[in-house]
Amino acid sequence: MNTQVIIGIVIGVVLLVALLAVTGVALSRRRRITLAEPTQKQEVDGQRQVDKSGGYQAGTGFSFSQGGTATAPPPAAPKPAAPKPAAPKPAAPKPESAAEEAERILAEASDAPVTPVADDPIAQLPGTETESEDSAMVVEESAESATSEAEAEPEPEAEPEAQPVAAEPVLDEIAPTEGRLSRLRGRLARSQGAIGTSMLGLLGAGDLDEDSWEEIEDTLVMADLGTAATEAVVTDLRAELATGKVRTAEDARAALRRVLVAQLRPDLDRAVHALPHAGGPAVVLVVGVNGVGKTTTTGKLARVLVADGRRVLLGAADTFRAAAADQLQTWGERVGAGIVRGAEGADPASVAFDSVATGIADGVDVVLIDTAGRLHTKTGLMDELGKVKRVVEKKTPVDEVLLVLDATVGQNGLTQAKVFAEVVDLTGVVLTKLDGTAKGGIVFRIQEELGVPVKLVGLGEGADDLAPFDPGAFVDALL
């Protein structure tokens, strides 16, 4: 009896030990797999990509692609430290130190024509005066820190806190992006309706006399479509109705939908060029005037990219407003993206340069640079934005220049947009605050007048209130 108990206990202990051993092996395997994850390869546009996300994925309705259209590759500029083919190893020190390189590039960029900012009140803000000594110092400091961090590449357990790329953030849950288009519909429905209700009422009423056509025109103009787009829509609608196939209210709705969608140019490339290219991260510049939602959009975009499996570095080149860098840093911490920021009032170009240098050194997939809000009337500041772009291009091409526009400001937004388009080659527009009192018709004008596609829309202040722009879904939301 006693012997049986003892045997039972022995068997139990043996089984327990075996179970622990198996669990231990499984755990250590899993750990190893997690660490090895960054080598996972993906095919994107026929090119091999390295997924360094650690498997943090979310289904996404967003479309990302490789750039190459925002800027031509940097002209025969001395290509800084030809990156090693086996990329993600952080920065082997270059022959020219990062600080020297930064200094040289900023000095070269400063030779380019920069409009004097003499009596411009905005230009009197700290840091806007000239780039020379102060900014060079900032670059030197930050470039040095980037280099030394890269040199002191940590052994697994000795992780330095100063690492610019994400220090143990508590990551947010990111809402799946799939449902965002239906959310777009709901949000727009709050403030839209002009096009839908009145147009469908008129079209559905049967034969249209000239008064009705005029009313249709007025409705479209009031919805912010502008005269050119309005005329085009009316002409196309007349043609549709002339076919005699529009007999019911449903036919009228379908015809109106067809015409509006066609007017929104569904053929335009709306993918955000945010995928890395061989040897370097994609660079996205986020530009626009104060308060339109640049920082918020940069943060929201970072979330989507991280959810899509990308390693993201944020560049806080909005040095005019200290809170903007703090705001961006918070976004980064929540989502697991690193940040490079300069001193308040530092030269934005130096921060942008430093961000890209750090991004290259750390092997991130994309660097999102949030720039300062610039009043479009301040030529000097606009020139400075040109400088930001030129300086970045010395390192790597800028893949995407996203202009953020506040949809609620209507015509003013368009005026701003045109000035920005003169200074930098815009590749896409983000239209924010479409959840507000915006009239959706502004989308038609922006695309028509700028020739640049609306790629993303902001639908609220919430972290996940960013959606890809889709002409069909957008028109559905209007009707």
Ligand SMILES: Nc1nc2c(ncn2[C@@H]2O[C@H](COP(=O)(O)OP(=O)(O)OP(=O)(O)O)[C@@H](O)[C@H]2O)c(=O)[nH]1
């Ligand atoms: N309703 C709504 N509010 C938004 C949206 N996007 C941004 N905002 C709000 O707009 C305000 C300004 O946003 P910011 O991101 O600070 O704007 P900014 O362009 O970076 O401003 P500056 O740093 O001053 O140049 C904030 O209160 C945001 O929450 C949106 O899509 N909808």
